[in-house]
Amino acid sequence: MFPRVRALGQWLALGSVVGVVCGGASALFLFLLDEATHWRLQHEFVVYLLPVAGLVIGALYGKWGASIRAGNNLVIDTVHEGDARLPLRMAPMVLVGTVLTHLFGGSAGREGTAVQMGASLADAVAHRFRVSPSTRRELLAAGIAGGFGSVFGTPIAGTVFGLEVICVGRMSYEALVPALVAAVVGDLVTRALGIHHSVYPVPEALALSPGVIGKWLVFGVAMAVAAVVFVEGVHFIKKRLEKALPALALRMALGGVGVVGLWQLVGTSDYLGLGVPMIQRAFVDPDLPPEAFALKLLFTAVTLGAGFLGGEVTPLFFVGAALGNVLGRLLGLPLELAAGVGLAALFGAAANTPLALSLMAVELLGANVLPHVVIVTVTAYLLTGQRGIYPAQRIARLKHGGPLLERLVPLRDLDVPRAPADRTEEPKP
Template identity: 35%
Template sequence: MGKVKRHIQWMMFGLIIGVLVGILEVIFGKVLLIATNIRINYFMILIFFLPIVGVFIKWLYSVYGKESNKGMTLLFEVGQHTREAIPARLIPIVTLSTWLTHLIGGSAGREGVAIQIGGTFTNWFSNHVWKDFLPSHEKKQQMILVTGMAAGFAGLFHTPIAATFFSMELLAVGHLSIESLLSASIAAVTSSYVSQFLGLAAFSTTIDYYPKLTIQWVILLCLLGCVFGLVGRIFSISLHKVKGWVQLIQLPIYKKMFFLSLILMIGLIVAGRGRYSGLGSNLVEAAFHGGTIYSFDFLLKLLFTVFTLAIGFQGGEVTPLFSIGATCGVFLAQLCGLPVEFLASLGFVSVFSSATNTLIAPLLIAGEIFGFDLLPYAFFTIIASYIINNNDSIYPKQKV
């Protein structure tokens, strides 16, 4: 009877977190879409505010953010039991900073921020509101965190199955936080449905053509996976390297941010007048709906996203990784005379797998976004991509 009671308590917790985090993600996501639309319409005006906003974000974190500047690292520390609480101020600061980054033309994502919102809110809620209603467990803090991260990812992206397993496998390579499965899955499904009910849209499409899975195609898929894995690994390594180089620049913090933002501003204007700003959703749409994709699109999106995040603007990496993978897939399809949308979908999930050093979630994303008929093909590219990344990850605190 005690076991049943514990299960019910975690189920109720997952349900409540799913509703509350789903609402938070709708607010975050809808304002972000408004900011994106404003930037698209007024790019050549707003882009000139990039250095000023960059300095403001640095000031905001320096004066009010304190530990919040560590971002995802805080979640890893809680999940790995090296700290207990995440400062609640992280939510408004990272949310506002991400909105501003997208409004004035920075190249960044959103899912990483959504995970931070979900994880931070759930950590605060469990410590201040629901503290006496959860059963004791040796991994209680980790279970709470994984539940919140799953709700955050699912609320914004509408892939509850992938969100559950992404959160469970993210903290440590090769290890699933299986204790979190019940509450995390309920939170993810609930958050996804709340988000959809409140009108937050998410990307999905179907692939019309699948080749016959012969031995030749298996070999080709593995080779393609190696290329995608290399791209994801380059992204991860570049992000850490550029962050390190930025720290070595001997200038006052605000002056450094101003001049680096100035370089970013000029680059974004010269390279396509905002083509590589924001999430990269424009590139994803072009990849899957017959739009124009250039052979260098994935490289420039990679470059601008790395530079934007490395110098101190806020946002996630995941959606840019999807656009980098999709456009890389289009390039390879055009180069080799292969089905364009088919390879774009494989690049979409495989580059993500490599950069995040995750295996199960990318497979499930392939199914939830493109249809589960893609899984036999994505299986080979994702495995190859995952192996080729050599445990390099965009998350430096991920336990290997």
């Protein structure tokens, strides 16, 4: 009994510390992001300066950010390998870089920033208290959960995301308690500091039937296709630009020119920044432009592929909700429900986190989205295959089944040999 009580006390204390620093960092980040977005909307000419912002951010990262440039992939690698400490400067640098990206109109999100801030701050806590290597890894997962949960106001989804994103198909339950504590405390701190999160319409309940399930399966296929296009598109743009322009600053400047060109071509600012107004519109507007999801996907792929900072969640919320709006109209599904399911399913498939995003849909939209969001998200997750927005994610078994791999393998290195068919023990990290 005493060891269990001691362990609980330790996780309550350490998880709370991580949650406080994650919540405070997310509150500051969201405040600055909101201010930057409002200023850009009032002074749209600044979008023309996005290439210059790219030069500046790229130069700063080129000089001081080489060790943290991998972002979320560095965090995931550190959880598994645990050799080097995450530099504490990751938190302020990614915060400033993301705010500048949004200030000048880059199409990016915020989860990447929150995860990187949370993990780097959690690693600082781990080193401050001189915890064991295993406890440090669990605190890193707690930092991911605390950052994700506090930046979106979804602590339960944040908890599961921190456990699920580390390894495809295998949950890190050893970090469950600290992740839950950090996510809940982080959310409480963010809200206590006056941050208000986006509110979305609550869909009405829809009973499952064979016909409805069939429609959701079609829906899931469409979401999988969109996820594959996004993941491969970002990776393609990134690799081509890295080959053509080795200097990060020049790649970001060229990406900025591309975004400005797209902005002028489409003639609207709807696809710049987070795009939250368009997400909310997707829930209620039967006349939403059918090409909206494709345009946001393109804007975001160019922005992130060029190296601008931020994340993928909110842009993929936009793409998923807008595509869900279109599919809802075509398939005869309730618009609010279709947009809400699409919002969660696309990122769940692209990030290989179907459980976390299904829970996130419930936290954001209410229980009426169940079981619809689970059906679509799991279908899309399976059909995307062995790919994702985080190449550092480890995988223990291919999504379609088969034997365990000989070891946990990053998605980027899946050409390793597999274990014999009769292998049953768990792979070692």
